[in-house]
Amino acid sequence: MNRKSLGGEYIGVSTDSEIIERSVRDPRAFTEIFERHARPVGGYISKRVGVDAVDDVLSETFLIAFRKRSSYDTTWSDARPWLLGIATRVVNKHRVAQARQWRALEAAARAPDVPEDAHSGTDSRLDATAAIRALAPRIAALAKRDRDTLLLYAWEDLTYDQIAVALDVPVGTVRSRLNRVRRKLAPFKPNTESERGHKRVEEDTDGRYGNPA
Numbered sequence: 112m113n114r115k116s117l118g119g120e121y122i123g124v125s126t127d128s129e130i131i132e133r134s135v136r137d138p139r140a141f142t143e144i145f146e147r148h149a150r151p152v153g154g155y156i157s158k159r160v161g162v163d164a165v166d167d168v169l170s171e172t173f174l175i176a177f178r179k180r181s182s183y184d185t186t187w188s189d190a191r192p193w194l195l196g197i198a199t200r201v202v203n204k205h206r207v208a209q210a211r212q213w214r215a216l217e218a219a220a221r222a223p224d225v226p227e228d229a230h231s232g233t234d235s236r237l238d239a240t241a242a243i244r245a246l247a248p249r250i251a252a253l254a255k256r257d258r259d260t261l262l263l264y265a266w267e268d269l270t271y272d273q274i275a276v277a278l279d280v281p282v283g284t285v286r287s288r289l290n291r292v293r294r295k296l297a298p299f300k301p302n303t304e305s306e307r308g309h310k311r312v313e314e315d316t317d318g319r320y321g322n323p324a
Contacts, residue, residue, distance in 0.1 A: 127190035131183045141177050144190060149173070152194050155267055159202045168205060187276060192269055194276030199259050200258040249296055257295075260288040 125133075127144060134141035158164045166210060175197050176190075183193060250258060256278075263277055275282045299316050 121190065124145060126188040128183070128185040128188050131180050131190060132185055134177075135181050138177075141180060144171050144176070144194075147192055148194050151256055151267075152198055155262075156198050156202060158266055159199075159262065160205050164205055168198065168201050171201050175201065184276075191267075192273035192277040195263060196279065199277065201262065203255060203259070218283070246296065253292065253295065257288050257292050259287055261292045264289060 125143075130140055130143050134144070149169065153165055153169045156168045156172070160168055172194065176194055179197075183190070185192065250261070253261065259278060260274060263274050269277065271282050271285045274285045276311065278285070
């Protein structure tokens with residue numbers, strides 16, 4: 112991928128691995144990694160711990176990444192899985208905030224349905240809300256390692272290989288965990304396909320899910 116310089120010449124855009132490798136010699140170069148990935152990583156963190164804790168967790172995530180940059184596996188040109196793995200581990204240290212987030216989801220699951228004459232709302236939005244209400248208690252009840260795997264897959268659209276990098280586990284373990292999650296969530300089958308996370312863990316018709324490792 113190229114971009115034009117002010118002089119009209121095309122110059123190459125550095126990959127994340129090249130920037131991280133350069134930052135070992137020039138620490139200021141790591142700023143570009145933050146600029147590239149702060150928004151998506153922050154979005155993931157926000158969904159895990161809520162907006163109140165996102166700044167602290169995001170800062171700690173990138174501070175750890177900066178300190179560990181010399182050990183980054185430069186065969187991975189995209190640093191997002193690595194950063195999401197660090198973020199996941201930081202999130203799990205914030206158990207109190209995370210527990211509050213899941214209690215809020217469970218409260219939403221017990222909340223009464225929105226009246227038909229309530230102010231605007233599309234069918235897809237209502238369907239998504241219903242799916243979240245159905246799934247929240249079961250997602251909250253998953254083992255931490257299974258929940259981490261599911262949310263990286265469903266929310267962040269990581270591949271099995273990328274999840275394995277993020278969580279530092281074999282790819283077979285990722286497959287096994289998602290199979291286990293699929294079985295646990297299978298009883299809930301909302302009428303909408305808009306809730307991607309639920310759809311993906313149930314879907315096995317294309318052979319992406321292997322046997323438990």
